[in-house]
Amino acid sequence: MTTFKEFWKMERYKENLEVKGDKVYSYGTHVATIKGMQLIRHGYWSQTTSKHINYVAQELGLTIVEEEEAGREIPAKSKI
Numbered sequence: 001m002t003t004f005k006e007f008w009k010m011e012r013y014k015e016n017l018e019v020k021g022d023k024v025y026s027y028g029t030h031v032a033t034i035k036g037m038q039l040i041r042h043g044y045w046s047q048t049t050s051k052h053i054n055y056v057a058q059e060l061g062l063t064i065v066e067e068e069e070a071g072r073e074i075p076a077k078s079k080i
Contacts, residue, residue, distance in 0.1 A: 011059075017052045026052040038063050040070045 018025045024032040024039070026049040033040045039062040041053055057064045 012055060013052055016048075017055070019056060024053065024056050032056070032064075034060070034062065035070065037061070038065050038070065040065055040067055042067050 016027050019034075022034040023030050024034070026045070029049075031042055031045055031049055032053050033042065039053065039057045039060075041064055045053065053064065056062070
């Protein structure tokens with residue numbers, strides 16, 4: 001299991017994006033949670049906040065899942 005820092009200041013979006021422990025904050029609002037190798041998105045967000053979530057997932061190598069899908073088995077991507 002991947003261990004995350006207690007506090008991250010991401011390289012981009014420094015003013016409005018923070019990762020504290022397993023929680024992702026955009027403009028001070030908790031918008032996603034890191035669980036294992038998944039980034040669980042809590043609801044639907046503005047275009048900018050969605051960019052923040054996507055950026056965190058990309059930087060940390062996480063798969064984004066919707067909150068209602070969390071805990072279900074996510075199928076592996078098939079190779080072509």
